[in-house]
Structure formats: C-alpha cells, structure tokens
Amino acid sequence: MTPDRYQKLCTTLNRRQPDLTLLADEVHKPHNLAAIVRTCDAVGIQTVHLCNPNIRERSLRGRSMGSSRWVDVEKHANTVEAAKTLKAKGFKIYAAHFTDQAKHYHELDYTIPCALLVGSEKRGVSPEAAEIADEHVIIPMQGMVQSFNVSVAAAIILMEAQRQRQAAGLYDQCRIPEELRPDIMFRWGYP
Amino acid sequence: MTPDRYQKLCTTLNRRQPDLTLLADEVHKPHNLAAIVRTCDAVGIQTVHLCNPNIRERSLRGRSMGSSRWVDVEKHANTVEAAKTLKAKGFKIYAAHFTDQAKHYHELDYTIPCALLVGSEKRGVSPEAAEIADEHVIIPMQGMVQSFNVSVAAAIILMEAQRQRQAAGLYDQCRIPEELRPDIMFRWGYP
Ligand SMILES: C[S@@+](CC[C@H](N)C(=O)[O-])C[C@H]1O[C@@H](n2cnc3c(N)ncnc32)[C@H](O)[C@@H]1O
Ligand SMILES: C[S@@+](CC[C@H](N)C(=O)[O-])C[C@H]1O[C@@H](n2cnc3c(N)ncnc32)[C@H](O)[C@@H]1O
Numbered sequence: 266m267t268p269d270r271y272q273k274l275c276t277t278l279n280r281r282q283p284d285l286t287l288l289a290d291e292v293h294k295p296h297n298l299a300a301i302v303r304t305c306d307a308v309g310i311q312t313v314h315l316c317n318p319n320i321r322e323r324s325l326r327g328r329s330m331g332s333s334r335w336v337d338v339e340k341h342a343n344t345v346e347a348a349k350t351l352k353a354k355g356f357k358i359y360a361a362h363f364t365d366q367a368k369h370y371h372e373l374d375y376t377i378p379c380a381l382l383v384g385s386e387k388r389g390v391s392p393e394a395a396e397i398a399d400e401h402v403i404i405p406m407q408g409m410v411q412s413f414n415v416s417v418a419a420a421i422i423l424m425e426a427q428r429q430r431q432a433a434g435l436y437d438q439c440r441i442p443e444e445l446r447p448d449i450m451f452r453w454g455y456p
Numbered sequence: 457m458t459p460d461r462y463q464k465l466c467t468t469l470n471r472r473q474p475d476l477t478l479l480a481d482e483v484h485k486p487h488n489l490a491a492i493v494r495t496c497d498a499v500g501i502q503t504v505h506l507c508n509p510n511i512r513e514r515s516l517r518g519r520s521m522g523s524s525r526w527v528d529v530e531k532h533a534n535t536v537e538a539a540k541t542l543k544a545k546g547f548k549i550y551a552a553h554f555t556d557q558a559k560h561y562h563e564l565d566y567t568i569p570c571a572l573l574v575g576s577e578k579r580g581v582s583p584e585a586a587e588i589a590d591e592h593v594i595i596p597m598q599g600m601v602q603s604f605n606v607s608v609a610a611a612i613i614l615m616e617a618q619r620q621r622q623a624a625g626l627y628d629q630c631r632i633p634e635e636l637r638p639d640i641m642f643r644w645g646y647p
Pocket of ligand 2: 606
C-alpha cells in the first residue's frame with residue numbers, strides 16, 4: 266500500500282460516525298440500495314442495516330461502485346427487531362415517513378446517536394416500524410409527486426445530519442473506539 | 457376535476473421556478489433520469505433538459521412515478537448547444553464537476569437564473585460542457601468512494617437551491633409569466 270493510500274484510509278476512519286446509521290425497511294431495488302450505501306460512505310456511516318430477507322449481495326456489490334467494501338452491511342430479516350436492537354444500544358429511530366406528527370427534517374437533532382429509517386419503494390415504512398420509531402420526519406415537497414426516490418430522500422436527510430455533525434465538531438477527532446480500529450483498517454487494506 | 461385537485465394544481469403552478477433548471481449531460485440510466493425528474497418536480501422546476509440522443513421516453517415515464525407528466529422534459533442531442541441556449545437566455549451554468557476551481561455547493565447563489573449541469577454515470581461532465589460552465593461545484597465527501605450517484609448529487613444541490621429560494625421568498629408568488637399559465641394548467645388538468 267502506498268503512503269498516500271494509507272493516509273486516505275486513516276483520514277476516512279477518523280471521520281467515521283459510529284453513532285449514526287441508516288435502516289432500510291424492505292427497500293429492494295439494487296440501484297437504490299447501492300446508492301444508499303454509497304451515500305452512507307460519503308457521510309461517514311460505518312455500518313448500515315438492510316432489512317429484507319431477499320437482498321442479493323452480488324448485485325449490490327457491482328452497483329455501489331465498491332462502496333460496500335468500505336461500509337459494513339448488516340442484514341436483517343425483520344425491521345422491527347433490528348430497530349429494537351439499535352434502541353437498546355441507545356439510538357433514536359427517525360422514520361422518514363409521512364404522518365401528521367412528522368417533523369421537518371431540519372428540526373431534528375442528528376448529533377445524538379440516531380438511525381434514519383427509510384421505507385420501501387412502493388409501500389413506504391411499514392406500520393409496525395413506524396410505530397416503534399421515536400420521531401417521524403418529512404422533507405417538504407413543492408410539486409405534484411408525493412415522494413422522492415428513496416435513495417434521494419435518504420441522502421437529503423443524511424446530508425443535514427452531516428451538516429449538524431460537522432458544526433458540532435464530530436468529524437474532527439476519531440470516534441471509532443480504539444480497539445475496533447485495527448480490524449477496520451485491516452479489512453480496508455487487505456480485502 | 458374536484459375543487460381540491462384544482463387547488464393543488466394552482467398551488468403547484470404558483471411555486472414553479474422558471475429561472476431554475478437542470479441539464480443532464482448524457483445521464484442514461486432510466487432510474488437515474490426518473491429520480492432526477494421527480495426531484496425537479498419537488499423543488500419546482502418546470503422544464504428539465506436531458507441531453508442525450510438515445511433517451512427512451514417510455515421507460516422514463518413508467519419509472520418517474522408520473523413526474524414527467526408535471527415537468528416538461530426537453531431533449532437535446534448536444535449538451536453544449538443546450539447550455540449555450542440557456543446562457544443566451546441569461547442562465548448561469550453550474551456544473552457539478554470535480555475540478556480545482558470548483559466551489560462548495562453552499563457557496564453559490566441559486567436565486568439568480570441558473571441551470572445545474574450534472575454528468576453521466578461513468579464519465580461525468582464532458583470536458584466541452586465543463587468548459588462552457590460559469591462555475592464548477594462540488595459536494596464534499598467524507599468517505600472512500602469518489603462520487604455520489606448522479607440523482608443523489610443533483611438532489612443535494614437542488615435542495616440547497618430550494619432552501620435559498622425559499623429564504624428569498626421566491627416560492628411566495630407565482631413566477632410563471634401570466635400568458636404561459638393557462639397552457640400548463642390545461643396540460644396538467646387534461647392529459
Ligand atoms: C418512494 S417512498 C414510498 C412512498 C410510499 N408510497 C409511501 O406513501 O410511503 C420511499 C421512502 O422514501 C422516503 N421518502 C420519500 N420522500 C420523502 C419525503 N418527502 N419525506 C420523508 N421521507 C421520504 C420514505 O422513507 C419512504 O418510505
Ligand atoms: C457518478 S458521478 C460521475 C463520476 C465520474 N467518474 C467523474 O469522475 O466525474 C455522476 C455525476 O454526479 C455528479 N456528482 C456526483 N458526486 C458529486 C459530488 N460530490 N460533487 C459534485 N457533483 C457530484 C456530477 O455531476 C457527476 O458528473
């Protein structure tokens with residue numbers, strides 16, 4: 266590995282945000298999953314949760330331009346169980362979901378441990394997953410169409426999370442626990 | 457048409473931004489084009505420019521969840537010609553393009569007449585199109601992957617444009633010239 270490459274890996278590791286993640290509730294189109302994983306890498310998410318029994322790893326890998334090499338993809342058969350596990354670890358669940366109690370996406374605090382939950386292409390967030398969420402969040406739209414593409418919606422909200430975390434200095438020092446760093450560096454460096 | 461529906465069409469028309477547009481430089485995957493057109497509708501763009509000789513209208517229509525019904529899609533065989541035409545009408549061309557002179561996407565002024573130029577999935581913005589642009593713009597990334605999916609990048613920048621335009625009051629009064637309104641309402645109402 267060249268020194269430049271090693272430096273790039275270190276810089277990226279130093280910006281990872283262990284207390285920010287995304288949960289995809291039965292999002293199933295490979296190009297959407299790929300775009301989501303790619304955005305997760307870009308905002309510093311190290312672990313993403315894909316909840317869907319039928320994800321094909323292969324197609325994900327090709328399409329995400331290699332981003333699933335840099336982001337740990339955890340698969341779950343059940344969204345509610347995955348959300349419960351995250352809640353037990355202290356994460357708030359923010360469901361991107363159109364309801365009366367939904368808040369504007371600028372209003373939420375993304376500097377605390379939180380997981381953005383996005384819904385499937387056709388059906389959106391399931392009622393059970395919406396129920397378990399701590400907050401519902403929407404991106405206001407000015408047009409006729411009712412929703413954004415799911416990978417677009419995820420990116421808009423994650424970029425707001427990044428903006429808040431940048432302002433709070435959360436990208437300025439390494440936040441991955443020291444004992445976990447060598448393992449990630451090893452996997453990144455020697456695939 | 458129900459009164460509610462008519463009201464929704466009026467509200468949408470009143471928020472359209474005739475001096476904001478997007479130019480896609482040989483973006484060719486139907487799901488990306490569809491997601492882009494859908495985002496354009498959501499931020500109030502009425503006319504979008506797709507530059508590519510080989511776009512298949514049919515696949516676009518199915519995938520954009522009907523958003524090409526609400527947004528006028530102009531097709532061009534040549535990106536540079538399309539950009540020149542917009543420049544002659546007073547638009548600044550902002551190319552989303554990785555160069556040394558590129559500015560952070562928060563730094564540009566999107567309240568003036570402007571067109572966001574995005575590049576193709578593989579090759580990005582062509583050198584000729586980059587050359588004719590007034591500004592180059594980038595979204596900083598914290599990860600290992602070099603670029604966002606094109607529809608994601610377009611949405612991130614267009615949402616910043618929307619934020620600025622909202623702050624400037626540009627969604628508060630109808631900005632489509634009066635003589636053009638009946639035609640749009642007719643096409644929307646009786647497809
Ligand atoms: C295509 S949308 C699902 C649409 C579905 N028909 C519904 O009504 O929920 C896929 C997912 O993208 C996210 N999404 C899309 N547009 C959004 C918006 N304006 N605000 C918040 N989330 C949005 C939500 O998580 C949604 O479940
Ligand atoms: C997948 S990228 C093209 C990547 C291509 N290999 C390159 O180097 O230009 C497709 C388009 O998305 C836009 N894009 C993606 N990530 C961007 C970023 N971080 N900043 C600005 N534009 C971006 C650009 O318009 C780009 O041409």
